Amino acid sequence: xxxxxxxxxxxxxxxxxxxxxxxxxxxxxxxxxxxxxxxxxxxxxxxxxxxxxxxxxxxxxxxxxxxxxxxxxxxxxxxxxxxxxxxxxxxxxxxxxxxxxx
Numbered sequence: 001x002x003x004x005x006x007x008x009x010x011x012x013x014x015x016x017x018x019x020x021x022x023x024x025x026x027x028x029x030x031x032x033x034x035x036x037x038x039x040x041x042x043x044x045x046x047x048x049x050x051x052x053x054x055x056x057x058x059x060x061x062x063x064x065x066x067x068x069x070x071x072x073x074x075x076x077x078x079x080x081x082x083x084x085x086x087x088x089x090x091x092x093x094x095x096x097x098x099x100x101x102x
Contacts, residue, residue: 011064011074018081019057026050028088037095046091049084056080 029050032043039045056062056077064074 014078015057022054025085025088032091032095035095036098037091046087049080053081053084
């Protein structure tokens with residue numbers, strides 16, 4: 001299989017996997033509203049990142065595979081998606097620690 005074809009399939013599979021997880025992560029992001037956690041003053045940033053990931057994942061008209069701009073958009077979208085999931089986990093853990101007083 002040609003390397004470009006493999007990369008396209010890998011990215012498409014990643015998009016599909018993230019798309020399935022989006023409703024759950026959206027619920028978790030909005031559940032963090034009005035909770036205290038490290039960085040809660042910038043909660044709007046989590047919501048904005050969620051919106052960017054939703055828009056990017058579902059933008060099937062975007063050319064993520066051709067040219068430097070396409071590859072840059074692909075890398076950025078993957079980074080945004082993975083960092084969103086990581087940031088939500090950290091925020092939830094911090095909020096839980098603050099609630100329990102640990």
